[in-house]
Amino acid sequence: MTNVARTGQALLIAASSMFFAAFTSAMVVRRGLSGDWITPLLPTWVWATLLLGPLASWLIQRGHVRPAMAAGAALVSSQLALLAGLRLFVIGEAFFGVLIAAHAAHAVAGVAAIGRFGARASLFWHFVGALWIYLVFLFEVWA
C-alpha cells in the first residue's frame, strides 16, 4: 500500500470515527435525558457476526479477495436482518437502527473498495471490522 493510500484511509477512518462518535454521544445524552429508554434486545446470533469483520480482514491480508468480499457481504446481510426487526418509534431501537445502517453503509463501501483495490483497501476494512465490534459491545454491554 502506498503512503497516499494509507494516509487517505487513515483520514477516512478519522472522519468516520467522528461520525460514529456523534451518534454515540447523541445516544448517551438522549438516553440520560428522558425516562423512555428501553434497551433493545438483539438476537443472540449478533455475537457471531463479530467474527465476520476480522475474518474478512484475515482473508484479505492473505490475498483472498473474493472470500473476503463474501464475508463482508455476509456481515451486511446480517445487519439488514437486524434492521428489519427494529421499530423506529422506540428510541433505543431507532438509535441502534441508525448505527447499524450507518455501519452497513460503511461495510458496503468497504466490500466495494476491496473488490476494486484489493489489499490496498485493507486498512479501511480493518476499521470497519473493529467498528462493528465496538458497536456490538455498545449495544450489548453499555446499553
Place this chain on the structure above:
Amino acid sequence: MAIAILIAALAGATLALFFQPRWWFPDAISAHAKDYDAQLLFTLWVVGSIFVLAQGLLVWVIFRYRDRGQAPSVNCGSTKLELLWTSVTAVVFLALAFAGQGIWAGVHLKNSDPSALRVEVMAKQFAWSYRYSGADGAFGRVDIRQIDDAGGNPFGIDSKDPKGADDLTAPILRVPAGRPVELLLKSRDVIHNFFVRELRLKQDVVPGMTIPLHFTADKPGAYEVPCSELCGLGHHQMRSALVVMAPDAFEDWLLEARQKVVLP
C-alpha cells in the same frame, strides 16, 4: 495614503456612533439590569481601547511605511515579542471573561427567593400566556387534551384538579414592583424566547423543559416583550408585555382577577 485616511475615518465614525444617545439601551429597571449596564460599559471601554489601538496602528503603519523608495527592514520575527503580546492578550481577554461571570451567576446560579411570586409562562405559535396560582398558592395539573385557546385555557388546566380551579390565566405579565418574581417558562410547540429589554434578561423557552427565570423589577411601567427565537411565520408578531405595578395596585388587580375566575 488614501486608504489610511479612509480607515481612520471609518474607524472614527464607528467610534463616534457609540457616543450617540438615540440608539441605545432602554432604561434599566432592576438591580441586575444596572449591574449589566456597568459590565457592558466596562467591556465597551476595554473593547473600544483595543479598537482604537489596533485601527490606529494599522493607519499609522500604512502612512509611515508607504513606498517612498525606502529599503524594507529585514526583521521577520521575535520570540520575545510573540510571548509578550500573547500573554498580555491572554490576560486581558481572560480577565474580561471572569469579570463578566458575576452577572451570569446572579441570574442563573442563584436560587430564586422563596417568597417570590411564581408565574408560569406558556409560549406557543404565536402568543404568550401567563398563569398565576389562585389563593391556594398551588398550580393545578395540566392536561394537553384540555387545551382550549378560544375558551381561555391555553395551559390546558385540568378541570378535574381542584387546585387548578382557581388558577388565573392572563394574556400579559403583571408583577409588583420591588418583589422577587420567578417565571417558569414553557413552550407547547417550538422553541420561543422571552426577552425583556429593560430587565436585560432573555431566555429560550424550550418545549419539553420548564426553565426558571427570576428577577425583581423596581420601576413601574409597561414594557414590550418580543419573542426572540425564530418560531415560524408569526414570530415577529408574537408580542407580549410586562406590566410592573405599584405593590398595592398589583394586589388589587390580583384579588379582583382571582375573584373573576372563581365566580364567573
Place this chain on the structure above:
Amino acid sequence: MRIFSTDHKVIGKQYIGLALFSVLFGMVLSLIMRFHLVHPDTKVKLFGLLWPDGAPGGQMTPELYLSLMTMHGTIMVFFVLTTAPQSGFGNYFLPLQIGAHDMAFPVLNMLSFWTTALSLLTLLAALIVEGGAPLSGWTAYPPLSGLGKITGPGQGLGQDLWILSIALFCVASLMAAINFIVTVIELRAPDMGYFDMPLTCWGWFVTALISLFAFAVLLAGGILLMLDRNAGTSFFIPGGLIVNDQIQTRSGGSPVLFQHLFWFFGHPEVYIAILPGMGLISTILSVFSGKKVFGYKAMAIALLAIGGLGFVVWGHHMFISGMSPYSSIAFSVLTLAVGVPSAVKTFNWLATLWGGRLRFTAAMHFALGFVSLFITGGITGLILGQPGLDIYFHDTYFVVAHFHLIMGVAAIFAIFAGLHYWFPKMYGRFLHEGLGKLHFYLTFVGVYAVFVPLHFAGFVGNPRRFPDFKEYEFLKSVMPLHIGVTHAAYFLAAAQLIFLFNYFWSQRRGAVAPTNPWGATTREWRDD
C-alpha cells in the same frame, strides 16, 4: 475545458465559478430582504410573478421573507464561504505551492466538485417545490424544523430538500478534506518541510483538518433530523406538543441536543470560512511590504490553535438555550481564549507591515481592508462571548452585525484580495488595477455603512429574523437606521457591478502579465 476534468486548476476555477454564482444569488436575496424590511406593505409585481403563493398580489408574506432569509444564509455560508477560499483557491494553488503535480486524488477531487454542484441544485430546488423553501433559518432548529409542514409553509418538502442538500455538501466536503490533507502530508516537494510551507498552505491544511471532523458531525445531526421528520423517531422531539391544534404523539427527544450537534459543526465552520483567508492575507501583506511574514512559525501555530480551540467553544451559540449555566461559563472562558491566537495574528500582520515598503496594489488594498474589518468584526466577540452580556444581545441585530462583518465582509475581502493577487496566474492577465481600487473604496465604505449601524439596532434590542418591525413601539426608533442601512446595501450591491465587469472583461482584455508580476517568492510564480 472538459467539465468532468480531474485537473486541479480546472476544478479550482469550477469552485470559484460556483461561488460567484452563489454570492450573486445570495446578494440578490439579501437586497429583497432589506427592501421588505423597510417597505413591508409595498406590493411588488415581480414578487407576485416569482412567488404567487408566497407573495400573492405582490405582497410578500412573512413566510416568504423567512424562506428567502433561510436560503440567503445557507447559500452564503456553504456555497460561498466554504467553497471559494478552500476548494476554489486551494485546489488551484496548493499543489503549485508545494511542488506537487496535482492533488493526491484527482478523481475524488472531481467528484467533490460535482457533489457540491448537486448539493446546490438540490437546495435551489427547495425554492420551487410545493410550500417553497424552509423558513427555519440556516440553523434549522427542531421542533420547528423537525415536525414537518404543520409548523409552517416550506417546512414540508422544502425542509427535506434543505437537509438533503446539506448532507450532500457534507459528503463533498469530507472528500475534499481528505484530499487536501493527504496532499499536504504526502505530496510536498522533498525540500519542503511543514514549516517551509507558505502560510496559505497552512491555512488550507488546518481548514481541511477542521472540515474532516466538523462535517462528520453535521452529517450525523442531519440524518437524525431527517429521521425525526420522516421516520417517526424522537431524537429531538419532546413530548406534550400541540401544534396547530394537533396533539403530537412523539416524546422524549431534546431540541437542545440538535443544537449541540449543529454547533459542534457550526462553530468550526466559521473558522473554515476564515482560515484560508488569513493564510492568504499573510502572504499578500508580506509580498506588498517587501518583507517576509513576521513571526511565520507563530502564525502557523496560531492557525493550529484556532483550529483546535475552535472545537471547544460551540456552546457560545447556546448560552441561553436552556443548557446548564455552568456549561455556559466554561464555554465563555474557552471562547475568549480562542480570541487570543486571532489577536496574535493581527499583531503579526501589523508587524509584517512595520518597517516595510508598502505597495498599494488592489490586492493590497483588500488585504489592508481585511485587517481593519477583522478588528472591527472580531472585537465584538469579546462582548458576545460573555454570557452575562449575551443575555441581552442574543438573537438581536448585534449578532447579525458581528457575523456579517467577520464572515460576510472580512472573508469576502480575502477572496477579492486573492482574486486580484492570483488573477495573473490564473488568466495570464491583470485585473484592471484602477477599477479594482475603485471597487475597493466603494465596497469598504459600503460595508461599514451597512453593518456598523446594525450594532446599534442590537443595542435597542431589535430581534433578528423579523420580516418586519411594525408590531413594536420600541422598534419605531430604529426604522430610520434600517432605511439608511437598506440604502447603503443598494449602494454596496451596485458597487459590485464594477468587480463583475472587471472580472470578466480582464479575462480577455486585461493587461498581459509577466510570470511573476508581484515579485513573490512562492512556487506558483515560477516558470516551471
